[in-house]
Amino acid sequence: MMTLLLLFNVTNGLIIGAFYVLMALGLSLILNLSNVINFAHGGFLVIGGYIAYAISPYVGFWGALLLAPPLTAIIGLAVERVLIRPLYGRDPLYSLLLTFGLSFIIEDGTRFIFGPQGKPVTIPTFLSQPLSNELFFITGYRLFMVAVVIVAVALLFLLLRYTRLGIRIRAGTLDLETVAALGINVQMLRSLNFAVGIFLAGLSGVLAAGQLGLEPTMGTGLLMPSFIAIIVGGIGSLPGTLVGGLLIGVASGLTAVFLPAASEAVIYVMMAVVLLVRPRGLFGEEGMMS
Protein backbone atom coordinates (compact mmCIF):
# COMPACT_ATOMS: atom_id res chain seq x y z
CA MET A 1 0.00 0.00 0.00
CA MET A 2 2.79 2.37 0.96
CA THR A 3 4.69 1.69 -2.24
CA LEU A 4 1.53 2.34 -4.22
CA LEU A 5 1.01 5.64 -2.43
CA LEU A 6 4.62 6.54 -3.04
CA LEU A 7 4.37 5.59 -6.70
CA PHE A 8 1.15 7.58 -7.00
CA ASN A 9 2.77 10.73 -5.68
CA VAL A 10 5.99 10.32 -7.60
CA THR A 11 3.95 9.94 -10.78
CA ASN A 12 1.95 13.03 -9.88
CA GLY A 13 5.14 14.87 -9.17
CA LEU A 14 6.66 13.89 -12.50
CA ILE A 15 3.56 15.01 -14.37
CA ILE A 16 3.42 18.33 -12.56
CA GLY A 17 7.16 18.58 -13.08
CA ALA A 18 6.64 18.11 -16.81
CA PHE A 19 4.38 21.18 -16.79
CA TYR A 20 6.95 23.15 -14.85
CA VAL A 21 9.55 22.12 -17.41
CA LEU A 22 7.50 23.33 -20.38
CA MET A 23 6.72 26.62 -18.68
CA ALA A 24 10.21 27.13 -17.33
CA LEU A 25 11.94 26.33 -20.62
CA GLY A 26 9.94 29.03 -22.37
CA LEU A 27 10.61 31.51 -19.59
CA SER A 28 14.26 30.58 -19.59
CA LEU A 29 14.64 31.07 -23.36
CA ILE A 30 13.22 34.57 -23.15
CA LEU A 31 15.16 35.43 -20.00
CA ASN A 32 18.49 34.23 -21.38
CA LEU A 33 18.34 35.98 -24.72
CA SER A 34 16.36 39.12 -23.99
CA ASN A 35 16.83 39.61 -20.24
CA VAL A 36 13.06 39.83 -19.85
CA ILE A 37 11.27 38.11 -16.97
CA ASN A 38 8.00 37.33 -18.63
CA PHE A 39 5.43 37.59 -15.87
CA ALA A 40 2.70 37.11 -18.43
CA HIS A 41 3.96 33.61 -19.23
CA GLY A 42 1.23 32.07 -17.11
CA GLY A 43 -1.21 34.30 -18.97
CA PHE A 44 -0.08 32.85 -22.28
CA LEU A 45 -0.65 29.38 -20.87
CA VAL A 46 -4.21 30.43 -20.10
CA ILE A 47 -4.62 31.87 -23.59
CA GLY A 48 -3.42 28.59 -25.09
CA GLY A 49 -5.86 26.63 -22.96
CA TYR A 50 -8.84 28.81 -23.80
CA ILE A 51 -8.02 28.82 -27.49
CA ALA A 52 -8.09 25.02 -27.31
CA TYR A 53 -11.41 25.20 -25.49
CA ALA A 54 -12.85 27.58 -28.08
CA ILE A 55 -11.76 25.67 -31.18
CA SER A 56 -12.05 22.07 -29.98
CA PRO A 57 -15.79 21.84 -30.82
CA TYR A 58 -14.85 22.48 -34.45
CA VAL A 59 -11.53 20.79 -34.87
CA GLY A 60 -11.63 18.22 -32.09
CA PHE A 61 -9.03 17.64 -29.42
CA TRP A 62 -6.30 16.68 -31.86
CA GLY A 63 -6.89 19.74 -33.98
CA ALA A 64 -6.81 21.94 -30.91
CA LEU A 65 -3.59 20.35 -29.74
CA LEU A 66 -2.01 21.13 -33.11
CA LEU A 67 -3.48 24.59 -33.66
CA ALA A 68 -3.67 26.23 -30.24
CA PRO A 69 0.09 26.46 -29.54
CA PRO A 70 0.97 28.18 -32.86
CA LEU A 71 -2.01 30.54 -32.46
CA THR A 72 -0.78 31.43 -28.98
CA ALA A 73 2.68 31.99 -30.40
CA ILE A 74 1.25 34.40 -32.98
CA ILE A 75 -0.43 36.39 -30.20
CA GLY A 76 2.90 36.32 -28.39
CA LEU A 77 4.66 37.66 -31.48
CA ALA A 78 2.21 40.55 -31.69
CA VAL A 79 2.69 41.35 -27.99
CA GLU A 80 6.46 41.24 -28.36
CA ARG A 81 6.36 43.49 -31.38
CA VAL A 82 4.09 46.15 -29.91
CA LEU A 83 4.79 46.15 -26.19
CA ILE A 84 8.09 44.51 -25.37
CA ARG A 85 10.31 45.56 -28.27
CA PRO A 86 10.47 49.23 -27.14
CA LEU A 87 11.85 48.06 -23.81
CA TYR A 88 14.96 46.15 -24.89
CA GLY A 89 18.06 47.91 -23.69
CA ARG A 90 16.19 49.63 -20.88
CA ASP A 91 16.30 48.63 -17.24
CA PRO A 92 14.77 45.12 -16.90
CA LEU A 93 12.47 46.66 -14.32
CA TYR A 94 10.30 48.02 -17.10
CA SER A 95 9.70 44.79 -19.00
CA LEU A 96 8.96 43.14 -15.68
CA LEU A 97 6.34 45.73 -14.79
CA LEU A 98 4.85 45.67 -18.26
CA THR A 99 4.42 41.89 -18.41
CA PHE A 100 3.11 42.02 -14.85
CA GLY A 101 0.39 44.43 -15.94
CA LEU A 102 -0.23 42.32 -19.01
CA SER A 103 -0.86 39.26 -16.85
CA PHE A 104 -3.60 41.23 -15.05
CA ILE A 105 -5.23 42.08 -18.35
CA ILE A 106 -5.07 38.51 -19.64
CA GLU A 107 -6.50 37.06 -16.43
CA ASP A 108 -9.27 39.62 -16.24
CA GLY A 109 -9.92 39.41 -19.98
CA THR A 110 -10.39 35.64 -19.97
CA ARG A 111 -12.69 35.99 -16.99
CA PHE A 112 -14.65 38.63 -18.85
CA ILE A 113 -14.97 36.56 -22.04
CA PHE A 114 -15.33 33.04 -20.68
CA GLY A 115 -16.61 33.62 -17.15
CA PRO A 116 -14.96 32.80 -13.85
CA GLN A 117 -16.12 29.16 -13.75
CA GLY A 118 -13.79 26.39 -14.80
CA LYS A 119 -14.23 25.07 -18.32
CA PRO A 120 -13.61 21.46 -19.30
CA VAL A 121 -11.87 20.45 -22.50
CA THR A 122 -13.05 17.03 -23.57
CA ILE A 123 -10.33 14.57 -24.33
CA PRO A 124 -10.78 11.44 -26.45
CA THR A 125 -12.37 8.70 -24.37
CA PHE A 126 -9.66 6.14 -24.99
CA LEU A 127 -7.19 8.50 -23.36
CA SER A 128 -9.20 9.05 -20.21
CA GLN A 129 -9.26 5.37 -19.20
CA PRO A 130 -6.88 4.11 -16.54
CA LEU A 131 -4.44 1.64 -18.04
CA SER A 132 -4.83 -0.94 -15.29
CA ASN A 133 -6.90 -1.40 -12.17
CA GLU A 134 -3.89 -1.67 -9.96
CA LEU A 135 -2.34 1.57 -11.11
CA PHE A 136 -5.59 3.51 -11.37
CA PHE A 137 -3.84 6.88 -11.43
CA ILE A 138 -1.94 6.23 -14.63
CA THR A 139 -4.50 7.20 -17.23
CA GLY A 140 -3.78 7.17 -20.91
CA TYR A 141 -3.99 10.95 -20.94
CA ARG A 142 -1.29 11.35 -18.36
CA LEU A 143 1.06 9.08 -20.26
CA PHE A 144 0.17 10.93 -23.44
CA MET A 145 0.91 14.27 -21.77
CA VAL A 146 4.31 13.13 -20.63
CA ALA A 147 5.02 11.80 -24.12
CA VAL A 148 4.07 15.14 -25.69
CA VAL A 149 6.28 16.99 -23.23
CA ILE A 150 9.19 14.67 -24.00
CA VAL A 151 8.73 15.15 -27.73
CA ALA A 152 8.43 18.92 -27.37
CA VAL A 153 11.52 19.18 -25.21
CA ALA A 154 13.49 16.91 -27.55
CA LEU A 155 12.45 19.01 -30.54
CA LEU A 156 13.41 22.18 -28.72
CA PHE A 157 16.88 20.87 -27.95
CA LEU A 158 17.30 19.63 -31.52
CA LEU A 159 16.19 23.04 -32.78
CA LEU A 160 18.72 24.76 -30.57
CA ARG A 161 21.52 22.40 -31.47
CA TYR A 162 21.17 21.87 -35.18
CA THR A 163 19.18 24.62 -36.85
CA ARG A 164 20.52 28.01 -37.84
CA LEU A 165 17.91 29.74 -35.66
CA GLY A 166 18.86 27.61 -32.66
CA ILE A 167 22.56 28.23 -33.07
CA ARG A 168 21.93 31.96 -33.32
CA ILE A 169 19.77 31.90 -30.21
CA ARG A 170 22.49 30.13 -28.28
CA ALA A 171 25.14 32.47 -29.58
CA GLY A 172 22.96 35.47 -28.72
CA THR A 173 22.51 34.19 -25.20
CA LEU A 174 26.26 34.25 -24.74
CA ASP A 175 27.05 37.52 -26.50
CA LEU A 176 24.31 39.38 -28.26
CA GLU A 177 26.55 42.27 -29.26
CA THR A 178 28.89 40.09 -31.27
CA VAL A 179 25.97 38.31 -32.89
CA ALA A 180 24.61 41.69 -33.95
CA ALA A 181 28.04 42.73 -35.23
CA LEU A 182 28.10 39.62 -37.42
CA GLY A 183 25.14 41.01 -39.29
CA ILE A 184 22.36 38.93 -37.77
CA ASN A 185 19.04 40.65 -37.30
CA VAL A 186 18.83 40.67 -33.54
CA GLN A 187 15.29 42.08 -33.42
CA MET A 188 14.07 39.18 -35.53
CA LEU A 189 16.02 36.72 -33.43
CA ARG A 190 14.45 38.03 -30.25
CA SER A 191 10.97 37.89 -31.78
CA LEU A 192 11.36 34.31 -32.96
CA ASN A 193 12.86 33.28 -29.67
CA PHE A 194 9.95 34.90 -27.83
CA ALA A 195 7.52 33.07 -30.10
CA VAL A 196 9.18 29.72 -29.37
CA GLY A 197 8.87 30.40 -25.64
CA ILE A 198 5.21 31.35 -25.96
CA PHE A 199 4.57 28.30 -28.13
CA LEU A 200 5.69 26.15 -25.22
CA ALA A 201 3.41 28.08 -22.85
CA GLY A 202 0.50 27.55 -25.25
CA LEU A 203 1.26 23.85 -25.47
CA SER A 204 1.29 23.50 -21.69
CA GLY A 205 -2.02 25.37 -21.68
CA VAL A 206 -3.67 22.83 -23.99
CA LEU A 207 -2.27 19.90 -22.05
CA ALA A 208 -3.26 21.39 -18.71
CA ALA A 209 -6.75 22.08 -20.02
CA GLY A 210 -7.29 18.39 -20.72
CA GLN A 211 -6.01 17.35 -17.33
CA LEU A 212 -7.18 20.00 -14.90
CA GLY A 213 -9.87 21.95 -16.75
CA LEU A 214 -9.50 25.66 -17.37
CA GLU A 215 -9.60 28.60 -15.02
CA PRO A 216 -8.54 32.20 -15.64
CA THR A 217 -6.11 32.02 -12.70
CA MET A 218 -4.48 28.70 -13.56
CA GLY A 219 -1.36 30.30 -15.05
CA THR A 220 -0.29 32.19 -11.96
CA GLY A 221 -0.07 29.01 -9.90
CA LEU A 222 2.41 27.51 -12.34
CA LEU A 223 4.53 30.64 -12.69
CA MET A 224 6.31 30.60 -9.34
CA PRO A 225 7.40 26.93 -9.49
CA SER A 226 8.73 27.62 -12.97
CA PHE A 227 10.83 30.47 -11.58
CA ILE A 228 12.19 28.14 -8.96
CA ALA A 229 12.90 25.44 -11.54
CA ILE A 230 15.05 27.98 -13.38
CA ILE A 231 16.88 29.15 -10.26
CA VAL A 232 17.46 25.62 -8.96
CA GLY A 233 18.62 24.34 -12.34
CA GLY A 234 20.88 27.30 -12.85
CA ILE A 235 20.07 30.45 -14.76
CA GLY A 236 21.36 30.35 -18.30
CA SER A 237 21.26 26.58 -18.61
CA LEU A 238 18.31 24.96 -20.39
CA PRO A 239 19.25 21.40 -19.36
CA GLY A 240 19.42 22.79 -15.83
CA THR A 241 15.89 24.12 -16.19
CA LEU A 242 14.76 20.70 -17.37
CA VAL A 243 16.30 18.92 -14.39
CA GLY A 244 15.15 21.66 -12.00
CA GLY A 245 11.54 21.35 -13.12
CA LEU A 246 11.43 17.58 -12.72
CA LEU A 247 13.27 17.76 -9.44
CA ILE A 248 10.92 20.19 -7.76
CA GLY A 249 7.90 18.35 -9.20
CA VAL A 250 9.00 15.06 -7.67
CA ALA A 251 10.09 16.73 -4.43
CA SER A 252 6.69 18.32 -3.91
CA GLY A 253 5.03 15.02 -4.87
CA LEU A 254 7.06 13.13 -2.28
CA THR A 255 6.47 15.74 0.38
CA ALA A 256 2.75 15.39 -0.26
CA VAL A 257 3.04 11.81 1.04
CA PHE A 258 4.77 12.59 4.28
CA LEU A 259 3.84 16.18 5.10
CA PRO A 260 1.02 17.40 2.87
CA ALA A 261 0.99 20.94 4.28
CA ALA A 262 4.59 21.48 3.24
CA SER A 263 4.26 20.28 -0.36
CA GLU A 264 4.23 23.87 -1.64
CA ALA A 265 6.88 25.12 0.74
CA VAL A 266 9.40 22.38 0.02
CA ILE A 267 10.34 23.79 -3.37
CA TYR A 268 11.29 27.08 -1.71
CA VAL A 269 13.39 25.23 0.82
CA MET A 270 15.11 23.45 -2.06
CA MET A 271 15.80 26.77 -3.69
CA ALA A 272 17.27 28.20 -0.50
CA VAL A 273 19.51 25.16 -0.04
CA VAL A 274 20.72 25.30 -3.64
CA LEU A 275 21.46 29.00 -3.37
CA LEU A 276 23.37 28.44 -0.14
CA VAL A 277 25.41 25.47 -1.29
CA ARG A 278 25.78 26.24 -4.97
CA PRO A 279 24.76 29.83 -5.68
CA ARG A 280 24.87 29.47 -9.46
CA GLY A 281 22.32 26.63 -9.41
CA LEU A 282 22.86 22.98 -10.30
CA PHE A 283 23.90 23.47 -13.92
CA GLY A 284 24.48 27.19 -13.99
CA GLU A 285 27.70 28.61 -15.27
CA GLU A 286 29.86 30.68 -12.99
CA GLY A 287 28.97 34.33 -13.17
CA MET A 288 25.64 33.84 -14.96
CA MET A 289 23.66 34.81 -11.90
CA SER A 290 25.41 38.09 -11.24
Next chain:
Amino acid sequence: MSGGQGRKLIALSAIWLVLLLAPYWMVPLGGYTALATRVLVLGLAAMSLNFLLGFTGVLSFGHAAYFGLGAYGAGLTLKYLAPSTPLSLLLGMLLGGLCGAVLGTLIVRRRGVYFAMVTIAFGQVFYYIAFQWNSLTGGDDGLRGFSRQPIDFGAFRLDILGNENNFYFFVLFCFALAVAVMGFILRSPFGRTMIAIRENERRSRFLGIPVERHIWIAFTLSCFFMGLAGALYALVNNFADPKGLHYSQSGDFVMMAVMGGMRNFWGPLLGAAVFVVLQDYLSSITVNWMSFIGLLFILVVLFFPRGLLGFLQRSKA
Protein backbone atom coordinates in the same frame (compact mmCIF):
# COMPACT_ATOMS: atom_id res chain seq x y z
CA MET B 1 22.04 77.63 -5.50
CA SER B 2 20.20 79.50 -2.78
CA GLY B 3 17.23 79.89 -5.12
CA GLY B 4 17.16 76.13 -5.60
CA GLN B 5 17.35 75.55 -1.90
CA GLY B 6 14.62 78.07 -1.26
CA ARG B 7 12.39 76.30 -3.74
CA LYS B 8 13.19 72.99 -2.09
CA LEU B 9 12.18 74.39 1.28
CA ILE B 10 8.92 75.68 -0.13
CA ALA B 11 8.16 72.32 -1.74
CA LEU B 12 8.96 70.52 1.48
CA SER B 13 6.72 72.78 3.55
CA ALA B 14 3.97 72.37 0.99
CA ILE B 15 4.20 68.56 1.18
CA TRP B 16 3.98 68.54 4.96
CA LEU B 17 1.17 71.11 4.96
CA VAL B 18 -0.84 69.00 2.53
CA LEU B 19 -0.25 65.91 4.66
CA LEU B 20 -1.07 67.67 7.93
CA LEU B 21 -4.32 69.05 6.61
CA ALA B 22 -5.33 65.96 4.61
CA PRO B 23 -8.32 64.99 6.78
CA TYR B 24 -9.74 68.50 6.32
CA TRP B 25 -9.43 68.83 2.56
CA MET B 26 -9.87 65.23 1.58
CA VAL B 27 -13.39 64.77 2.93
CA PRO B 28 -14.91 67.80 1.15
CA LEU B 29 -13.34 66.52 -2.08
CA GLY B 30 -15.28 63.28 -1.80
CA GLY B 31 -12.60 61.16 -0.12
CA TYR B 32 -12.63 59.77 3.38
CA THR B 33 -10.05 59.91 6.14
CA ALA B 34 -9.30 56.21 6.08
CA LEU B 35 -8.34 56.59 2.41
CA ALA B 36 -5.82 59.27 3.38
CA THR B 37 -4.44 56.95 6.06
CA ARG B 38 -4.08 54.17 3.51
CA VAL B 39 -2.26 56.47 1.10
CA LEU B 40 0.15 57.40 3.86
CA VAL B 41 0.88 53.80 4.85
CA LEU B 42 1.23 52.48 1.32
CA GLY B 43 3.24 55.58 0.48
CA LEU B 44 5.63 54.73 3.29
CA ALA B 45 5.89 51.20 1.89
CA ALA B 46 6.62 52.48 -1.60
CA MET B 47 9.22 54.90 -0.23
CA SER B 48 10.84 52.06 1.72
CA LEU B 49 11.04 49.99 -1.44
CA ASN B 50 12.41 52.96 -3.32
CA PHE B 51 15.12 53.35 -0.71
CA LEU B 52 16.49 50.18 -2.31
CA LEU B 53 15.17 50.49 -5.85
CA GLY B 54 15.74 54.15 -6.57
CA PHE B 55 18.75 54.89 -4.42
CA THR B 56 20.75 51.66 -4.48
CA GLY B 57 19.56 50.60 -7.89
CA VAL B 58 18.67 46.97 -7.14
CA LEU B 59 15.26 45.67 -8.05
CA SER B 60 13.43 43.77 -5.34
CA PHE B 61 10.17 42.39 -6.58
CA GLY B 62 9.38 40.57 -3.36
CA HIS B 63 9.15 43.38 -0.87
CA ALA B 64 5.52 42.71 -0.09
CA ALA B 65 6.76 39.76 1.96
CA TYR B 66 8.37 42.08 4.52
CA PHE B 67 5.35 44.35 4.41
CA GLY B 68 3.09 41.40 5.11
CA LEU B 69 5.40 40.08 7.81
CA GLY B 70 5.13 43.44 9.52
CA ALA B 71 1.35 43.20 9.30
CA TYR B 72 1.25 39.69 10.73
CA GLY B 73 3.80 40.61 13.37
CA ALA B 74 1.64 43.50 14.56
CA GLY B 75 -1.58 41.49 14.35
CA LEU B 76 -0.19 38.50 16.24
CA THR B 77 1.25 40.78 18.91
CA LEU B 78 -2.09 42.45 19.49
CA LYS B 79 -3.96 39.18 19.41
CA TYR B 80 -1.75 36.94 21.52
CA LEU B 81 0.93 38.96 23.32
CA ALA B 82 -0.24 42.29 24.64
CA PRO B 83 -2.85 44.90 23.70
CA SER B 84 -0.27 47.57 23.02
CA THR B 85 -0.11 49.53 19.79
CA PRO B 86 3.53 50.69 20.09
CA LEU B 87 4.69 47.17 20.93
CA SER B 88 2.83 45.76 17.95
CA LEU B 89 4.47 48.31 15.65
CA LEU B 90 7.89 47.55 17.08
CA LEU B 91 7.53 43.77 16.80
CA GLY B 92 6.02 43.98 13.33
CA MET B 93 8.93 46.10 12.19
CA LEU B 94 11.42 43.72 13.78
CA LEU B 95 9.82 40.67 12.17
CA GLY B 96 9.94 42.19 8.70
CA GLY B 97 13.43 43.59 9.15
CA LEU B 98 15.01 40.48 10.66
CA CYS B 99 13.56 38.15 8.03
CA GLY B 100 14.87 40.57 5.42
CA ALA B 101 18.29 40.55 7.05
CA VAL B 102 18.48 36.76 6.97
CA LEU B 103 17.23 36.30 3.42
CA GLY B 104 19.28 39.27 2.30
CA THR B 105 22.44 37.27 2.85
CA LEU B 106 21.24 34.76 0.23
CA ILE B 107 20.09 37.43 -2.18
CA VAL B 108 22.72 40.18 -2.30
CA ARG B 109 25.18 38.46 -4.60
CA ARG B 110 22.70 38.47 -7.49
CA ARG B 111 22.13 41.39 -9.82
CA GLY B 112 19.52 42.70 -12.19
CA VAL B 113 16.79 40.32 -13.27
CA TYR B 114 18.27 37.52 -11.19
CA PHE B 115 18.04 39.64 -8.06
CA ALA B 116 14.40 40.27 -8.94
CA MET B 117 13.67 36.58 -9.52
CA VAL B 118 15.24 35.41 -6.30
CA THR B 119 13.49 38.12 -4.27
CA ILE B 120 10.13 37.16 -5.78
CA ALA B 121 10.64 33.49 -5.07
CA PHE B 122 11.77 34.03 -1.48
CA GLY B 123 8.95 36.46 -0.90
CA GLN B 124 6.49 33.73 -1.81
CA VAL B 125 7.82 31.53 1.01
CA PHE B 126 6.12 33.77 3.55
CA TYR B 127 2.97 33.87 1.51
CA TYR B 128 2.74 30.09 1.67
CA ILE B 129 3.54 30.02 5.36
CA ALA B 130 0.77 32.53 6.10
CA PHE B 131 -1.53 30.64 3.75
CA GLN B 132 -0.89 27.18 5.19
CA TRP B 133 -0.41 27.80 8.90
CA ASN B 134 -4.10 28.02 9.53
CA SER B 135 -4.07 27.71 13.29
CA LEU B 136 -1.79 30.71 13.76
CA THR B 137 -2.45 32.99 10.82
CA GLY B 138 -6.03 32.19 9.88
CA GLY B 139 -4.90 30.90 6.49
CA ASP B 140 -6.66 32.18 3.42
CA ASP B 141 -9.20 34.16 5.47
CA GLY B 142 -6.47 36.27 7.01
CA LEU B 143 -5.75 37.15 10.60
CA ARG B 144 -8.72 38.64 12.42
CA GLY B 145 -9.72 39.21 16.00
CA PHE B 146 -7.46 42.10 16.94
CA SER B 147 -7.79 45.84 16.87
CA ARG B 148 -5.53 48.79 17.43
CA GLN B 149 -5.46 49.99 21.02
CA PRO B 150 -5.67 53.47 22.50
CA ILE B 151 -2.26 54.87 23.30
CA ASP B 152 -1.56 55.59 26.93
CA PHE B 153 0.53 58.67 27.62
CA GLY B 154 0.05 58.45 31.38
CA ALA B 155 -1.67 61.82 31.65
CA PHE B 156 -4.18 61.10 28.87
CA ARG B 157 -5.19 58.41 26.44
CA LEU B 158 -5.23 58.96 22.71
CA ASP B 159 -8.19 57.19 21.17
CA ILE B 160 -7.01 56.01 17.76
CA LEU B 161 -9.61 53.28 17.30
CA GLY B 162 -12.83 55.25 17.23
CA ASN B 163 -11.52 58.58 16.05
CA GLU B 164 -10.35 58.39 12.43
CA ASN B 165 -8.63 61.77 12.57
CA ASN B 166 -6.62 60.85 15.65
CA PHE B 167 -5.51 57.68 13.96
CA TYR B 168 -4.52 59.59 10.83
CA PHE B 169 -2.31 61.92 12.86
CA PHE B 170 -0.81 59.00 14.72
CA VAL B 171 0.08 57.34 11.40
CA LEU B 172 1.40 60.65 10.11
CA PHE B 173 3.63 60.86 13.18
CA CYS B 174 5.06 57.38 12.54
CA PHE B 175 5.40 58.21 8.85
CA ALA B 176 7.29 61.42 9.64
CA LEU B 177 9.67 59.57 11.96
CA ALA B 178 10.41 56.88 9.40
CA VAL B 179 10.80 59.36 6.56
CA ALA B 180 13.11 61.53 8.64
CA VAL B 181 15.33 58.55 9.41
CA MET B 182 15.29 57.55 5.74
CA GLY B 183 16.22 61.06 4.64
CA PHE B 184 18.96 61.21 7.25
CA ILE B 185 20.46 57.93 6.04
CA LEU B 186 20.36 59.08 2.43
CA ARG B 187 22.22 62.28 3.32
CA SER B 188 24.86 60.42 5.31
CA PRO B 189 28.07 59.09 3.74
CA PHE B 190 26.42 55.67 3.66
CA GLY B 191 23.56 57.04 1.59
CA ARG B 192 25.98 58.70 -0.80
CA THR B 193 27.75 55.38 -1.19
CA MET B 194 24.45 53.71 -2.04
CA ILE B 195 23.96 56.22 -4.83
CA ALA B 196 27.52 55.65 -6.01
CA ILE B 197 26.79 51.93 -6.26
CA ARG B 198 23.65 52.69 -8.23
CA GLU B 199 25.50 54.91 -10.64
CA ASN B 200 28.49 52.68 -11.22
CA GLU B 201 28.88 49.46 -9.33
CA ARG B 202 32.18 48.43 -10.88
CA ARG B 203 33.78 51.76 -10.15
CA SER B 204 32.56 51.66 -6.55
CA ARG B 205 34.10 48.25 -6.19
CA PHE B 206 37.42 49.50 -7.52
CA LEU B 207 37.27 52.35 -5.02
CA GLY B 208 37.30 49.71 -2.31
CA ILE B 209 33.65 49.93 -1.31
CA PRO B 210 32.37 46.59 -0.04
CA VAL B 211 29.43 46.58 -2.45
CA GLU B 212 27.73 43.41 -1.23
CA ARG B 213 27.77 44.56 2.36
CA HIS B 214 26.32 47.94 1.42
CA ILE B 215 23.56 46.36 -0.62
CA TRP B 216 22.80 43.98 2.23
CA ILE B 217 22.56 46.86 4.70
CA ALA B 218 20.36 48.86 2.33
CA PHE B 219 18.17 45.79 1.75
CA THR B 220 17.84 45.15 5.48
CA LEU B 221 17.06 48.78 6.30
CA SER B 222 14.48 48.87 3.59
CA CYS B 223 12.90 45.71 5.01
CA PHE B 224 12.72 47.32 8.46
CA PHE B 225 10.88 50.32 7.02
CA MET B 226 8.70 47.95 5.05
CA GLY B 227 7.89 46.02 8.21
CA LEU B 228 6.84 49.23 9.93
CA ALA B 229 4.60 50.13 7.01
CA GLY B 230 3.07 46.65 7.11
CA ALA B 231 2.49 46.89 10.87
CA LEU B 232 0.73 50.21 10.36
CA TYR B 233 -1.33 48.65 7.60
CA ALA B 234 -2.53 45.92 9.95
CA LEU B 235 -3.66 48.67 12.32
CA VAL B 236 -5.45 50.49 9.50
CA ASN B 237 -7.55 47.44 8.67
CA ASN B 238 -7.51 45.63 12.02
CA PHE B 239 -6.77 42.68 9.78
CA ALA B 240 -3.78 41.00 8.15
CA ASP B 241 -4.26 39.45 4.75
CA PRO B 242 -2.05 36.81 3.09
CA LYS B 243 -2.50 38.77 -0.15
CA GLY B 244 -0.40 41.48 1.50
CA LEU B 245 2.55 39.07 1.24
CA HIS B 246 1.95 38.03 -2.34
CA TYR B 247 4.20 39.11 -5.19
CA SER B 248 1.33 40.92 -6.87
CA GLN B 249 1.40 43.30 -3.90
CA SER B 250 5.13 43.74 -4.53
CA GLY B 251 4.28 44.63 -8.09
CA ASP B 252 1.90 47.31 -6.85
CA PHE B 253 4.64 48.81 -4.69
CA VAL B 254 7.13 48.86 -7.56
CA MET B 255 4.45 50.46 -9.69
CA MET B 256 3.81 53.18 -7.12
CA ALA B 257 7.53 53.98 -6.97
CA VAL B 258 7.90 54.03 -10.76
CA MET B 259 4.70 55.97 -11.37
CA GLY B 260 5.61 58.68 -8.89
CA GLY B 261 9.25 58.87 -9.91
CA MET B 262 11.99 56.58 -8.60
CA ARG B 263 14.73 59.17 -8.61
CA ASN B 264 12.82 61.50 -6.36
CA PHE B 265 12.59 61.01 -2.61
CA TRP B 266 8.88 61.94 -2.54
CA GLY B 267 7.96 60.34 -5.85
CA PRO B 268 6.71 57.03 -4.42
CA LEU B 269 4.34 58.87 -2.06
CA LEU B 270 2.79 60.66 -5.02
CA GLY B 271 2.66 57.37 -6.92
CA ALA B 272 0.96 55.67 -3.97
CA ALA B 273 -1.60 58.47 -3.73
CA VAL B 274 -2.50 58.22 -7.41
CA PHE B 275 -2.51 54.42 -7.35
CA VAL B 276 -4.61 54.02 -4.19
CA VAL B 277 -7.17 56.63 -5.16
CA LEU B 278 -7.42 55.24 -8.69
CA GLN B 279 -7.81 51.66 -7.46
CA ASP B 280 -10.41 52.75 -4.93
CA TYR B 281 -12.34 54.60 -7.61
CA LEU B 282 -12.03 51.92 -10.32
CA SER B 283 -13.07 49.07 -8.05
CA SER B 284 -16.17 51.05 -7.10
CA ILE B 285 -17.29 51.57 -10.71
CA THR B 286 -16.29 48.37 -12.53
CA VAL B 287 -15.65 44.71 -11.77
CA ASN B 288 -12.97 44.72 -14.45
CA TRP B 289 -10.76 47.13 -12.53
CA MET B 290 -7.89 44.63 -12.80
CA SER B 291 -7.72 45.24 -16.53
CA PHE B 292 -7.53 48.97 -16.01
CA ILE B 293 -4.76 48.63 -13.44
CA GLY B 294 -2.93 46.37 -15.89
CA LEU B 295 -3.41 48.96 -18.61
CA LEU B 296 -2.06 51.60 -16.26
CA PHE B 297 1.09 49.51 -15.77
CA ILE B 298 1.59 49.26 -19.51
CA LEU B 299 0.93 52.93 -20.20
CA VAL B 300 3.26 54.12 -17.45
CA VAL B 301 6.05 51.81 -18.62
CA LEU B 302 5.70 52.82 -22.26
CA PHE B 303 5.03 56.54 -21.90
CA PHE B 304 6.06 57.75 -18.43
CA PRO B 305 9.01 55.57 -17.43
CA ARG B 306 10.43 58.40 -15.32
CA GLY B 307 7.21 58.77 -13.41
CA LEU B 308 5.10 61.84 -12.78
CA LEU B 309 7.77 63.84 -10.99
CA GLY B 310 10.43 62.89 -13.52
CA PHE B 311 8.08 63.96 -16.28
CA LEU B 312 7.30 67.30 -14.63
CA GLN B 313 10.95 68.03 -13.89
CA ARG B 314 12.00 67.28 -17.44
CA SER B 315 9.31 69.35 -19.05
CA LYS B 316 10.29 72.23 -16.77
CA ALA B 317 13.90 71.91 -17.86
